[in-house]
Structure formats: structure tokens, C-alpha cells
Amino acid sequence: xxxxxxxxxxxxxxxxxxxxxxxxxxxIVVKNDPTLLFTNAGMNQFKDYFLGNKKSPHPRVADTQKCxxxxxxxNDLEEVGVDTYHHTMFEMLGNWSFGDPxxxxxxxxxxxxxxxxxxxxxxxxxxxxxxxxVTVFEGxxxxxxxxxxxxxxEWKKWIAADRIVMGNKKDNFWEMGDTGPAAPVRRxxxxxxxxxxxxxxxxxxx
Numbered sequence: 001x002x003x004x005x006x007x008x009x010x011x012x013x014x015x016x017x018x019x020x021x022x023x024x025x026x027x028i029v030v031k032n033d034p035t036l037l038f039t040n041a042g043m044n045q046f047k048d049y050f051l052g053n054k055k056s057p058h059p060r061v062a063d064t065q066k067c068x069x070x071x072x073x074x075n076d077l078e079e080v081g082v083d084t085y086h087h088t089m090f091e092m093l094g095n096w097s098f099g100d101p102x103x104x105x106x107x108x109x110x111x112x113x114x115x116x117x118x119x120x121x122x123x124x125x126x127x128x129x130x131x132x133x134v135t136v137f138e139g140x141x142x143x144x145x146x147x148x149x150x151x152x153x154e155w156k157k158w159i160a161a162d163r164i165v166m167g168n169k170k171d172n173f174w175e176m177g178d179t180g181p182a183a184p185v186r187r188x189x190x191x192x193x194x195x196x197x198x199x200x201x202x203x204x205x206x
Contacts, residue, residue, distance in 0.1 A: 002125070004091070008064050010124050011093045015062035018116060020095060023063045038068040042094035049098055059099020059106045065092045110150050118158040134159060138166035145169070 002010070012022050026045035030036040036044060042065040048054040068089050095116070099107030121127045134155050139147035147166070155164050 007125070008091070008093065011120070012062055012064065014116075014120050014124050015060075015095045018060070018095075020060040020062040021058040023058075023061055025063060025065045028066050028068055039065065040067055040069045041065075042067070042092040043096075046096060046098075056098035059097070059103075060108070061096040061098065063094055063096075065094060066090075067092050110154050114151065114154040114158070129159075132159065133163045133165055135165045135167040135172055137172040138168060140169045143169070148172075 016022055023045075026039055028039050030039055030044065033044075033047070039045070042063065043050065045063075045065070046056070046061070049056045066089070095113070097107035097109065097113070101107045101109045101112075121132065122129050136151045136155065137145075137148040139145050152164060
């Protein structure tokens with residue numbers, strides 16, 4: 001079994017090989033942002049890029065971010081100790097695209113992100129393919145949100161259709177708040193036991 005240091009190193013080395021710039025973890029105590037007391041997600045240090053306030057100096061970025069969740073939208077306290085993957089303090093590995101996917105060595109979108117996540121999970125980490133499932137956003141009629149058809153088609157290139165599970169807005173749609181950036185997300189699930197209990201190991205793309 002790999003140590004946390006080995007998992008971290010393999011993740012950063014993998015995305016470095018995909019022309020990502022590796023940036024350090026931001027401080028867990030947030031400065032110059034009155035909306036946050038603690039860093040609670042990997043995207044916090046890139047918030048101004050998502051909002052269009054600043055332009056990222058790098059089109060592709062990867063990092064490992066120390067996070068603390070104790071209150072607010074991402075309050076996981078009621079989940080801590082109930083399952084094996086909700087924690088108050090944790091480390092989030094992330095790969096980010098800020099460039100133009102149409103430009104050489106620029107950004108990328110779902111096609112590359114899904115292919116790389118499959119490569120990372122199965123070839124780098126060696127997770128058996130027959131124990132992996134993925135989830136995609138099923139859409140939400142009430143909010144006029146369509147299913148993530150592009151992600152479904154891209155995942156079909158790597159995994160059987162019966163291992164693609166449709167997820168609702170609560171589990172498969174990311175939003176920074178009531179207003180602001182938002183998008184469907186895709187998650188990779190590893191079946192931990194033959195009983196069928198699923199453990200979310202990572203969400204390499206979002």
C-alpha cells in the first residue's frame with residue numbers, strides 16, 4: 001500500500017508530465033478574503049481566476065492543498081466518523097485548467113481531464129479497472145440544468161456504460177455559492193468490498 005507521501009508525489013509527477021505548473025499549498029488561514037476564515041477547498045487560492053478578477057500566469061496548474069472544514073456550505077462535521085472519507089482537516093489534490101483549450105499547450109476540458117483521471121487511477125495508482133465506477137450529473141429539470149452528456153460520452157471511451165452512474169445536483173454539481181461559478185462534476189468511485197459499499201477515493205476533475 002502506498003503512503004500518503006507517495007500518493008502525493010505520484011499525483012504531482014503525473015500532472016507535471018502533462019505540462020502543469022506545480023504550485024504550493026496556500027495557507028490554511030485565509031488572508032485578504034473576508035468571505036473565508038479557513039481554506040476549505042483546493043480552489044480557494046484560485047478564486048480570483050474563477051471570478052475573472054485576475055488572469056492565471058499558468059494555463060495548467062496542479063497542487064496539493066491543506067483544507068479545514070468547520071462551518072458554512074461545506075460543513076462536513078455531521079459526516080465525520082460516519083464514513084471513511086469525510087474529515088474536518090484533510091488534503092485535497094487538484095489539477096486545474098485556466099488556459100484556452102483551443103491553443104497548443106493551453107488549457108483543457110472534459111476530454112483530457114477524464115482521460116488523464118483514468119490513466120492516473122488505473123496506470124499510476126494501479127486501481128483495478130473492474131472495481132471502478134464513475135458518476136456524472138444527471139441534470140435537474142427544476143433548475144433547467146441538462147445532463148452532462150459530454151462527460152457521459154467521454155467516459156464511455158474508458159469504462160462500460162453500466163459503470164457510469166447518474167448523480168443528482170447535491171452530489172454531482174459544484175457551485176461556489178448562491179451566485180458565481182458553477183458546473184457539473186464527475187467522481188470516480190472504488191468499490192471497497194463485495195458487499196457493494198462504495199468509497200469515494202477522489203474527484204480528479206471538477
